[in-house]
Amino acid sequence: MTTVPVRPPLVRSSDRMIAGVCSGLSAHLGWPVRMVRLGMAVAALAGGAGFVFYAWLWIMVPTADEAARRNARRPASPIAPAVSGPAVDSRPGSSPPVGGPTIPSATADAQLQPATFPSAMYDAGPSFQPTAAGAAPFTAGAAPGTASASAAGTGAWFRVRSMRYGKEILLGSGLLLVAGILIARLLGADVPLGTLIPAAAILGGAAIAWMQLDETRRAGLVDKTKADQAGGWARLAAGLALVVAGVLVMVSGSGSWEQTWLALLASVAVLGGVALVLLPWGLKFWRDLETERAGRVRETERAEIAAHLHDSVLQTLALIQRRAGNEHDVVRLARAQERELRGWLFKDPAKESGQLSDRIKAAAAEVEDGLGNAVDVVSVGDTVMTDRHEALVQASREAMLNASRHGGGPVSVYLEVSDGGVEVFVKDRGTGFELHTVPEDRLGVRESIIGRMKRHGGTADINSSPDGTEVRLRLPAAAAENGEGKP
Amino acid sequence: MSTPALDGTRAEGQGETVRVVIVDDHAIFRSGLKADLDPRVIVVGEAGTVEQAIEVIARTRPEVVLLDVHLPGGLGGGGREVIAGSAALLGATKFLALSVSDAAEDVVAVIRAGARGYVTKTISGTEITDAVFRVAGGDAVFSPRLAGFVLDAFGTAPADIADDELDKLSARELEVMRLIARGYSYKEVAKELFISIKTVETHVSAVLRKLQLSSRHELTKWAAERRLL
Incomplete structure (x- = not known):
């Protein structure tokens, strides 16, 4: 079970002659595409088997685009990445879509997960062994477990696992059973084929239909595509046909082919008529369901946004109204709220924090909240934080504190990351000061800025005039981290 | 956001007046901005949508248009679309982009469409006035x-x-x-x-x-x- 070779997913390639089936197949199997095409052509001559196989793959295998789209988490609204990003991740069913044999993502999923659940593999495997009859109840029984919201990780893994090997084991055991029966007949044993075949047909058909139901319901929780539905309908129809045929043969009990064919034709005609009548209703019902589902998603998003706005913006607005007399407080509240709202609207949950610019901005926000003067950060380039950068951030923070405290006005911070190193400039428009007039016991500038930068191999210059003060911090790139400067 | 680049250092332009049109979809912001601007800046028109803006600009032919980057109407292009729609006047009329957005693509898009500068909406009336005169004089206005x-x-x-x-x-x-x-x-x-x-x-x-x-x-x-x- 663990030695399954890693293959690229089976998808219809865009490099195609007709529908991209052959090149997709060759990529999946690792065979030369010419051989696959030739084989398909030869098979087509053999009673049209190639045609049938090709058509079947055409219908069942998604194109590369479709597969990619299915795997992608599609935001439901423009701000959805910000709003529902983390929520989507924590929902149990939203890891890449569920799959039958035609859905490639199962491979990737299964590779990611197995280490976590070593025992489940062996629990799941044997349940499939006995017969098709044994497998069907199992699948049905597994549904509530996998669909339940609690067992997130286990559910995802288990579902993928069981679906992935269930089909093969089911098919294999079915074929083994048939072979066994044939051998038994050859050996002269009396096997009641008249009842066995229809019974097997009914069981097989029901199994196919039930598994389908089970799958679409799970898939429905996550994702929906036309291709899935088409495949689903085909499987449902196959299951239905098998069951109907089995029931007919069993009921008629004749075993005579003519009679069975006639009955089959009649029942299919009746079923077709019924389907024709019910189809519009079914479609309407389906559409209503879709509309309602979309509405519910929007509603959830709206509720989330409303909750956030209530917690943040409305509270701040209330505070601002109470302090309307104090301009300083109002500006401070408004700026803090603006920063928070921007962060919420435009943050990218996938983007890892721990970038230098994020830390500098956080330090600026902290100083701004503490002292009330605006601290504007402009950053060019970015890099991943290291210990040395930590020192730079601390020194910058100290410089911002001084600038805000003594400058008494807005502070400009400029961060530039290049291959050569990192530079931070902190500028205020205060009255300035002379470094040598600062008393020896005041450690702010001398120790926290200049000393700290020197200890980490950097430099700090302070350029002060009556028009303002600018602190220039420079940290050259260490030899080891050359080249990781600008992203 | 402070824009110290605009500190009234221009010698020319003093005592002169500039005719401007304010384009912004928030009426509160338009009236607040009007109250903040220097008396030398004469507001000759206002607009709240792309279509209105193009019409008002063509009719009043201001020297400077204070243009919000995000605007309703038109094809959804916002300020960019207003500039494109006023292309015939681009020599005589200068555009100064005003934005509440810090997003680079918004700002760069409107600059590339032909705006002569960009300032954030939070800057003071004096700073905006300076920026207006600078743009009217043919210069570019760059914020940090x-x-x-x-x-x-x-x-x-x-x-x-x-x-x-x-x-x-x-x-x-x-x-x-x-x-x-x-x-x-x-x-x-x-x-x-x-x-x-x-x-x-x-x-x-x-x-x-x-x-x-x-x-x-x-x-x-x-x-x-x-x-x-």
């Missing part, structure tokens, strides 16, 4: 943040000496942009680099031209990547 975007987009490595192609900034232009990004006013930049304010303005206008005309692949790619941030 816009300078940061430019440095990010063009890279911080200077072009070769005899290289006047559009894809790179010269060493001097880079210096000017860096100083503006650090919060220097044009006057302070001039002092720091020992050049005249006029020369600073020339450099800034050259950068603006490069930003508007450069078709370099990296610039569009950069803007597209920013959308993900």
Whole structure:
């Protein structure tokens, strides 16, 4: 079970002659595409088997685009990445879509997960062994477990696992059973084929239909595509046909082919008529369901946004109204709220924090909240934080504190990351000061800025005039981290 | 956001008046801005949508349009669309982009459409007035943040000496942009680099031209990547 070779997913390639089936197949199997095409052509001559196989793959295998789209988490609204990003991740069913044999993502999923659940593999495997009859109840029984919201990780893994090997084991055991029966007949044993075949047909058909139901319901929780539905309908129809045929043969009990064919034709005609009548209703019902589902998603998003706005913006607005007399407080509240709202609207949950610019901005926000003067950060380039950068951030923070405290006005911070190193400039428009007039016991500038930068191999210059003060911090790139400067 | 680059250092323009149109979809912001502006700035029209803006600008032919980047109406292009729709007037009418958005793609898009500068909506009335006069005089107005975007987009490595192609900034232009990004006013930049304010303005206008005309692949790619941030 663990030695399954890693293959690229089976998808219809865009490099195609007709529908991209052959090149997709060759990529999946690792065979030369010419051989696959030739084989398909030869098979087509053999009673049209190639045609049938090709058509079947055409219908069942998604194109590369479709597969990619299915795997992608599609935001439901423009701000959805910000709003529902983390929520989507924590929902149990939203890891890449569920799959039958035609859905490639199962491979990737299964590779990611197995280490976590070593025992489940062996629990799941044997349940499939006995017969098709044994497998069907199992699948049905597994549904509530996998669909339940609690067992997130286990559910995802288990579902993928069981679906992935269930089909093969089911098919294999079915074929083994048939072979066994044939051998038994050859050996002269009396096997009641008249009842066995229809019974097997009914069981097989029901199994196919039930598994389908089970799958679409799970898939429905996550994702929906036309291709899935088409495949689903085909499987449902196959299951239905098998069951109907089995029931007919069993009921008629004749075993005579003519009679069975006639009955089959009649029942299919009746079923077709019924389907024709019910189809519009079914479609309407389906559409209503879709509309309602979309509405519910929007509603959830709206509720989330409303909750956030209530917690943040409305509270701040209330505070601002109470302090309307104090301009300083109002500006401070408004700026803090603006920063928070921007962060919420435009943050990218996938983007890892721990970038230098994020830390500098956080330090600026902290100083701004503490002292009330605006601290504007402009950053060019970015890099991943290291210990040395930590020192730079601390020194910058100290410089911002001084600038805000003594400058008494807005502070400009400029961060530039290049291959050569990192530079931070902190500028205020205060009255300035002379470094040598600062008393020896005041450690702010001398120790926290200049000393700290020197200890980490950097430099700090302070350029002060009556028009303002600018602190220039420079940290050259260490030899080891050359080249990781600008992203 | 403070824009210290605009500290009223322009000698010309004093005592003169400038006719402006304010384009913004928030009436509260328009009236607040009108109250904040210097009496020398005469507001001759207002508009709240793309269509209104194009119509008002064509009718009143102002010297400067204070243009919000995000506007309803039209094809959804916002301020960019207003500039495109007023292309015939682009010589006589200058556009100054105002935005509450810090998003690089918004700002760069409207600059590339033809705006002569960009300031955030939070700057003071005096600063906006200065910016208006500067733009009316044919200069470009760069805030520290816009300078940061430019440095990010063009890279911080200077072009070769005899290289006047559009894809790179010269060493001097880079210096000017860096100083503006650090919060220097044009006057302070001039002092720091020992050049005249006029020369600073020339450099800034050259950068603006490069930003508007450069078709370099990296610039569009950069803007597209920013959308993900």
